[in-house]
Amino acid sequence: MANFQTHITVAVVGSTAATALCAQAGLIDHTQVLPLIALGTLAGILPDIDSDHSVPTRLIFNVLSFAVAVATLFTLLGQMPIIPLLGVALLCALFVRYIAYSLFAGITEHRGLFHSLPAALLFGLSTVSIGIHVLGWSLSFAWLSAAFVSGGYLLHLSLDEIYSVNFMGSTLKKSFGSALTVFNRSSWLSYLILYTAVGLGFYLLPAPKGWISL
Numbered sequence: 690m691a692n693f694q695t696h697i698t699v700a701v702v703g704s705t706a707a708t709a710l711c712a713q714a715g716l717i718d719h720t721q722v723l724p725l726i727a728l729g730t731l732a733g734i735l736p737d738i739d740s741d742h743s744v745p746t747r748l749i750f751n752v753l754s755f756a757v758a759v760a761t762l763f764t765l766l767g768q769m770p771i772i773p774l775l776g777v778a779l780l781c782a783l784f785v786r787y788i789a790y791s792l793f794a795g796i797t798e799h800r801g802l803f804h805s806l807p808a809a810l811l812f813g814l815s816t817v818s819i820g821i822h823v824l825g826w827s828l829s830f831a832w833l834s835a836a837f838v839s840g841g842y843l844l845h846l847s848l849d850e851i852y853s854v855n856f857m858g859s860t861l862k863k864s865f866g867s868a869l870t871v872f873n874r875s876s877w878l879s880y881l882i883l884y885t886a887v888g889l890g891f892y893l894l895p896a897p898k899g900w901i902s903l
């Protein structure tokens with residue numbers, strides 16, 4: 690399996706090159722360059738969120754707990770005095786960072802569902818949904834961002850597969866085939882739920898207008 694350093698380097702190089710191509714083709718303006726590179730890079734380390742106590746897991750849960758604290762502050766601002774409000778926000782952040790993190794680490798298995806094709810698609814579709822409903826992005830930018838998220842994610846899975854090939858003796862390591870999983874019989878129900886969610890996402894989300902016709 691590729692290590693964190695390899696993943697982050699390939700993700701940065703890949704998303705920067707893809708962003709440059711999009712800018713060249715006139716698909717994005719200069720304000721959209723950095724968000725796309727950041728999204729592609731984050732997606733390139735996201736699958737390893739399932740390996741407990743790894744750098745990406747800690748990083749993602751730190752960002753998430755900060756986001757939850759900020760969201761709590763904004764939601765309850767004006768509804769309660771500021772000192773207790775700060776306390777509530779802190780408690781929510783601690784809950785996400787320690788309790789939700791331990792639960793997540795307990796239920797996920799490394800190279801399980803998160804290292805699969807439907808997971809890559811689902812993260813892309815979630816990007817479209819959050820982009821248009823929460824962040825107010827245009828439809829075309831939301832879908833382009835989704836392509837960066839799914840693309841960065843798939844790049845990670847492909848790298849994991851490439852690293853499971855032993856180049857010297859051209860033999861396959863035991864981990865081959867466990868990174869880019871399309872379906873796994875032993876967890877068929879989870880895959881069924883994932884594929885149903887992907888299908889629903891494609892069905893319910895508005896199709897990008899203009900440069901892609903679906």
Ligand SMILES: [Zn+2]
Binds near residue numbers: 849
């Ligand atoms: Zn991985």
